[in-house]
Amino acid sequence: MKKIAFLFLLIALQCLAKPPIKYLKNGVAINKSNVTYHIPSNLLDSLHILYLGCNNVMMKYKNEEIMFDPFFSYQAIEKVSLGKIKFDEIAISLGLDRIKQAGFNLKNIHDVFISHGHYDHVFDLPYLVNHNAFNNSINLHCNTSVQNELFKFKDRINFITNQSPTCDSNAYDIHNWQQISEHIRVLPLKSSHAPHVLGVQFMKGESNSKKFTKYDTTTFKSNATQWKCGEDFSFLIDFTENDKPVFRILMQGPSIKPCADIFPDIILKEKDVDIAIMVIASNQFIKDYPSHQLSRLKPKKVILTHWENFFRNYTKEPELGTNTNHDLFFEKAAKTKNKDWNYKSDSDMFIMPYPGTKISLY
């Protein structure tokens, strides 16, 4: 019964799918080609950000690379709701081509961070691992739900369970920074998943490892609903020179509820946030999102993720996502403009990249 209601809702949303477009109402361009921006900082080299779709993002500084939420196998809505989901090798191969074309190299990846356990954030990781896309066993920074989902790959994945600070900003510990390479460190921030539809969040709780015992990367099919969220994380990423942060990025997980959008003074005093990477999906269900984050952080640019319809095959021209009020996101953002944080126009502040687009900062 629950499943049928879920299917009904998803199909209704699919009917609302919007056609491919080049610009949003407010003039924000959907970037199809790589872009470069100058942002004053003490970076000694260019920093590259590659958007690959959903929350799948890579970053590269001085040949050190990091990856978030690898996923290419976009699934048709009927498979997600009533059928089974499986790997899409053509989509994965396109994703790998995009990585290569952008000058990134998965062999340089030692650390992958996962925001939460839903299939559209972690599903393709074992495939990449088993097909030797990475050089060695990787460090996977994730919650216990993801650890349960991928337990069969424990020989090739070194699980690092994210520390989980509370929503209390005083409880943050600056020692939770995880140094992942000479010039990159990451701080997981506790977050909270947005509802999917009409205030309801699906796939809550922890995944059960018993449902993943037959998981292999050739024949395995699963119900999308067995990929449960678990604890949800956003991340701060620092790029450092001589152990001092010179550039800081917020990598926001799925739109978060107000409780979690705490950025402790102690951390922001050390370094402000230069770039915010923010999920636009489901923003309409959270009143203070992205207003609270933007007015607190005043980033110099905002890169938007999870904007496209991920029920549509990855190899097709992207469309705006269903069930997301894109315009409302910008309206809420505009309300946060003040004398300390102002921007020329939405099209100057916000970047909405096509999957495969590289944003370079220097």
Ligand SMILES: [Zn+2]
């Ligand atoms: Zn999710």
